[in-house]
Amino acid sequence: MPDSAAAPAALRLGASPTLAHHVLPRLLADFRQRYPAVAVALHPANSAQVARALLRGELDLGFVEGPERLPGLHYQRLLFDELVAVRGATPGGPPPGPLPLAEALAYTWVLREPGSGTLAAVAAALQPHGVALADLPHVCHFEDNEAVKTRLQAEPGTLGFLSRRALVAELLGGQLEEVPIQGLYLARELMTAWRTTEGLSPVAQQFMHECGVIF
Numbered sequence: 001m002p003d004s005a006a007a008p009a010a011l012r013l014g015a016s017p018t019l020a021h022h023v024l025p026r027l028l029a030d031f032r033q034r035y036p037a038v039a040v041a042l043h044p045a046n047s048a049q050v051a052r053a054l055l056r057g058e059l060d061l062g063f064v065e066g067p068e069r070l071p072g073l074h075y076q077r078l079l080f081d082e083l084v085a086v087r088g089a090t091p092g093g094p095p096p097g098p099l100p101l102a103e104a105l106a107y108t109w110v111l112r113e114p115g116s117g118t119l120a121a122v123a124a125a126l127q128p129h130g131v132a133l134a135d136l137p138h139v140c141h142f143e144d145n146e147a148v149k150t151r152l153q154a155e156p157g158t159l160g161f162l163s164r165r166a167l168v169a170e171l172l173g174g175q176l177e178e179v180p181i182q183g184l185y186l187a188r189e190l191m192t193a194w195r196t197t198e199g200l201s202p203v204a205q206q207f208m209h210e211c212g213v214i215f
Helices: 017-022 024-034 047-055 101-105 117-129 145-154 168-173 202-210
Strands: 009-015 038-044 061-065 073-088 108-112 139-142 158-163 176-178 186-195
Touching: 009 017, 009 047, 009 202, 017 024, 017 038, 017 061, 017 145, 017 158, 024 038, 024 202, 047 061, 047 073, 047 186, 061 073, 061 117, 061 202, 073 117, 073 145, 108 117, 108 145, 117 158, 117 186, 139 145, 145 158, 145 176, 168 176
Parallel strands: 009 038, 009 061, 108 139, 108 158
Antiparallel strands: 061 186, 073 158, 073 176, 073 186
């Protein structure tokens, strides 16, 4: 692993928005403090875009979510995550109990865009209930978690799914409220990924070690 006296090393990272904004900043701050000579570039994109960039050799490491696994990439678990159904805060507060799925399906749903790990996780959770995303009568898609939250706060009667990690401020501040849905528990794994055809560089291995990933 290079130190500050060695020639500069580079580390190109790609990450889904949840990971880029709510998981990696602290890890990157610690890494940069310990290894200031390493030039780190972080490129936020949805999970499908990150995976394609890895396969093209444009990234050294990817941080992705969702169930999809592409040939040519090695995946390793970083940590667990939970998706939460939320809506704009109401005068009456969260519902007293979980909503029946049929009632939840009647909402306008505000979801991430195709290619995002969040959308893929929602689709996978609905499948055992015989429901496909195409069956939902009212759906809006946004390419950014913040846009989803803004729409939920601005339009009563909408329901969205986001990582609990992305909702801490809004839930604590009372802008959004959690809406449990019967039979839906959206747990998932947040993963690191890299190309199987090439071993990780020493600097990438060190970053994985700093993230707590055991090879």
